[in-house]
Amino acid sequence: MNPRRVKDLVASKFMFLTTILSSLIAFIIAFALFQRSTLILTTQPLSELLLSSSWHPWAGEFGFYPFIAGTLWVTALAMVLSIPPSLLMSIYLAEYAPIKVRGIAKPMVDLLAGIPSVVFGLWGVLLVVPLIRDYVAPLVGVTTTGYSVLTGGVVLSIMVSPIIISISEGVIRAVPQHVREASMALGATKWQTVKHAVTRSAFPGIIAAVMLGFGRAFGETMAVLMVVGNVSKAPTALFDPAYPLPALIANNYGEMMSIPLYDSALMLAALFLLLIVLLFSAAAGVLLARIKRGYAIG
Amino acid sequence: MDRRKLEENFFKVLMIMSTFIILGGLLSVLIMVLLRGAPALSISMLTQTPKGGYYLGKEGGILNAIVGSLYLAGGATVIAFIISLPTALYLNEYASRSKLASFTRQSLDVLWSIPSIIFGVFGFTIMVYVGMRASLLGGIVALTLLEIPIMIRAMDEVMKMVPLKLKEASYALGATKLETTLNVITRQALPGVVLAILLALGRAIGDAASVLFTAGYSDNIPSSLFDPVASLPLAVFFQLGTPFPEVQQRAYASGFILLVMVLSLSIASRLLTKRFMRYVIK
Amino acid sequence: MKAINLFKPHISIQKLNVFYEGRHVLKDITLDVPEKRITAIIGPSGCGKTTLLKSINRLTDMVDGVKVSGRILVDDINVFDNGVDVINIRKKMGFIAQVPNPLPMSIYDNVAYGPRIHGVKDKGKLGQIVEHCLQTAGLWNEVKNRLTEPASKLSAGQQQRLCLARALAVEPEVLLCDEPTSALDPISAGHIEGQLLALKEDYTIVFVTHVLRQARRLADYVIFLYLGELIEHGPAETIFNQPSDPRTKAYVEGVFG
Numbered sequence: 001m002n003p004r005r006v007k008d009l010v011a012s013k014f015m016f017l018t019t020i021l022s023s024l025i026a027f028i029i030a031f032a033l034f035q036r037s038t039l040i041l042t043t044q045p046l047s048e049l050l051l052s053s054s055w056h057p058w059a060g061e062f063g064f065y066p067f068i069a070g071t072l073w074v075t076a077l078a079m080v081l082s083i084p085p086s087l088l089m090s091i092y093l094a095e096y097a098p099i100k101v102r103g104i105a106k107p108m109v110d111l112l113a114g115i116p117s118v119v120f121g122l123w124g125v126l127l128v129v130p131l132i133r134d135y136v137a138p139l140v141g142v143t144t145t146g147y148s149v150l151t152g153g154v155v156l157s158i159m160v161s162p163i164i165i166s167i168s169e170g171v172i173r174a175v176p177q178h179v180r181e182a183s184m185a186l187g188a189t190k191w192q193t194v195k196h197a198v199t200r201s202a203f204p205g206i207i208a209a210v211m212l213g214f215g216r217a218f219g220e221t222m223a224v225l226m227v228v229g230n231v232s233k234a235p236t237a238l239f240d241p242a243y244p245l246p247a248l249i250a251n252n253y254g255e256m257m258s259i260p261l262y263d264s265a266l267m268l269a270a271l272f273l274l275l276i277v278l279l280f281s282a283a284a285g286v287l288l289a290r291i292k293r294g295y296a297i298g
Numbered sequence: 299m300d301r302r303k304l305e306e307n308f309f310k311v312l313m314i315m316s317t318f319i320i321l322g323g324l325l326s327v328l329i330m331v332l333l334r335g336a337p338a339l340s341i342s343m344l345t346q347t348p349k350g351g352y353y354l355g356k357e358g359g360i361l362n363a364i365v366g367s368l369y370l371a372g373g374a375t376v377i378a379f380i381i382s383l384p385t386a387l388y389l390n391e392y393a394s395r396s397k398l399a400s401f402t403r404q405s406l407d408v409l410w411s412i413p414s415i416i417f418g419v420f421g422f423t424i425m426v427y428v429g430m431r432a433s434l435l436g437g438i439v440a441l442t443l444l445e446i447p448i449m450i451r452a453m454d455e456v457m458k459m460v461p462l463k464l465k466e467a468s469y470a471l472g473a474t475k476l477e478t479t480l481n482v483i484t485r486q487a488l489p490g491v492v493l494a495i496l497l498a499l500g501r502a503i504g505d506a507a508s509v510l511f512t513a514g515y516s517d518n519i520p521s522s523l524f525d526p527v528a529s530l531p532l533a534v535f536f537q538l539g540t541p542f543p544e545v546q547q548r549a550y551a552s553g554f555i556l557l558v559m560v561l562s563l564s565i566a567s568r569l570l571t572k573r574f575m576r577y578v579i580k
Numbered sequence: 581m582k583a584i585n586l587f588k589p590h591i592s593i594q595k596l597n598v599f600y601e602g603r604h605v606l607k608d609i610t611l612d613v614p615e616k617r618i619t620a621i622i623g624p625s626g627c628g629k630t631t632l633l634k635s636i637n638r639l640t641d642m643v644d645g646v647k648v649s650g651r652i653l654v655d656d657i658n659v660f661d662n663g664v665d666v667i668n669i670r671k672k673m674g675f676i677a678q679v680p681n682p683l684p685m686s687i688y689d690n691v692a693y694g695p696r697i698h699g700v701k702d703k704g705k706l707g708q709i710v711e712h713c714l715q716t717a718g719l720w721n722e723v724k725n726r727l728t729e730p731a732s733k734l735s736a737g738q739q740q741r742l743c744l745a746r747a748l749a750v751e752p753e754v755l756l757c758d759e760p761t762s763a764l765d766p767i768s769a770g771h772i773e774g775q776l777l778a779l780k781e782d783y784t785i786v787f788v789t790h791v792l793r794q795a796r797r798l799a800d801y802v803i804f805l806y807l808g809e810l811i812e813h814g815p816a817e818t819i820f821n822q823p824s825d826p827r828t829k830a831y832v833e834g835v836f837g
Binding site for chain 1: 307314324330374382401406408409410501502505506507510535538
């Protein structure tokens, strides 16, 4: 056979292999985590694992509730804090900002997205913790160390904003011009057009952006770990400390091997994390794919 | 009429405020770390490894972490590249509309969203299974898993945009798929490919959760793949955790160094891609 | 049809049918393309002219969901045969697209690309080929001092001549041109037309055009397609002055299309 054809064939086989490998990695990881979790799943009922607050690994008790609650508190707060400003900023960048402003703001947001997690954690420790401890808490009459759900939520919200902004801004910009024209032709102001017509068209994309942001927030480890207190009790108030799942895993990997079932429990925590993130990213993916295929106006 | 205008102006103010808050947040991260880190910044921080009493406040620097991060991220980037470039090319030129392509892309989307701590956990599981200890190699494996979806996604985006007419020109001259792929597609997509590599590299340098379990930590620069290795993010984390203010200040300085490395990589990548645009057909 | 024995067939198309995702784009085309002549494929837009052209060098392979039946014989080899390597077929045919499509490389590399992939390594030889082809395409004088510049910097007319040079560099026997001047200004178009006329001494040229005047200027042989069907084909004189089919007459007189 022609040597050029031989090279072509060999190369395509190699590329095929790398593609197969790449496509399977996610499955292999999920499988490995599942396999290591089976131990604890077979020794304790799932309901107890999820709902019990009793976390005493050395006594064989693994109630994940405080950590699940902690994760939910921090993540929910981060989303609440992040979504309104992010959406407003996305709309501003997409519809109102002059080109020069957009030209500076957008790269800045991308740069923000690249800041390592530990640096956000540092910032949290240096700025947010004292802020909460010395200013915000006394304002509402609470004493706190500053390491709390609120702190974690604030730090996480600024980490999640770039994702929401960059996707939302893109989706809003992509709304076809004729949607805007139709609204303006009816005598609507620019804001009314944006508020009713444009965002409605962009809605699925915005939801997808929020979902991806949520997924990121849920799994974020370092920055949150550094500011949230890490106390194994479910939080009951914003100023309480919390102990999210990723932080649990990160803090205890060292002791995993020494206590029976501990490593399996942490694998279960990791699996749980994986499944939630998977769920949200899959849902977001479906939404985004639907958008790419065509706009449903209204 | 008035009411509509009022509402519009109200939201305009809110929008601008939001923009300032968010961008202000970014700047405050940079400024905070710079201000608090600058006093502890010195040449020895960059050029020495931790000596005897480093964690108690005595001499040394974080050269171990700087070099360690470069080894970890560098190694992972090379391996990820070897897997990612062929895959991206395959998805675009060889398997373009096939089920394999959409399956792979969806799978990679999932992989992209996976929190980095999961890669650390997975890496650790594999290491325990084969009896490997926390080491440079372990860290590289975990970081490679982190980098692959980032690289492939970025490369895929660029390759999708290579105009059909370029490929047509190449095939019309009697080129094979491989020749067209290597000579035309890669060349046209080169700026994007370079960007993808630098993007993934930057992400890897900054990640702590995946190397936490897998790379270990060390005050020395590793001399083999099986030695534990320090990394900048972990250096920040560990130094912050000590009770000594001098060491904590070094944590800020380390954070600053890390930030500078990652951000300059980001900025450099934008500038660099312009260089690679020379032969690209618009 | 009378003067056909003066034309020696180079390409023989037999019962060619092409389907794009079920759509019947070319219906039962049978004709011979004469050697070392300029053949024009004419007809209204969307009638399959480009598809016919692209079938000859199997660029239709690049389309998803394409199905082809029939044969195209070039030098007695059916291009669709299983045993045939398409890269050899394509080497025999130069292809010039409607919109100039320089490769993302320097001017020199654009022309050298073809010979390089087909095995020419010697720098001296490549240099000779590049110079010769750029001269034949009438571009040499304008670019001889800036061969390393990106091809994208050339004007559209220059780019199209570059594409011509590039096509010639692989030493084809046939030149396939898909509306080669429709994206160019009149002066550049004139250049290209001039080159094609000069080239027919050595190459069999087939070009698609929707500009009847151009066909009249250049063609020795004409193929008229309408809605995927071969309506009529023959020497240019016959088709333009005494067409047999009323549809041909109507098109050629500008009644439609």
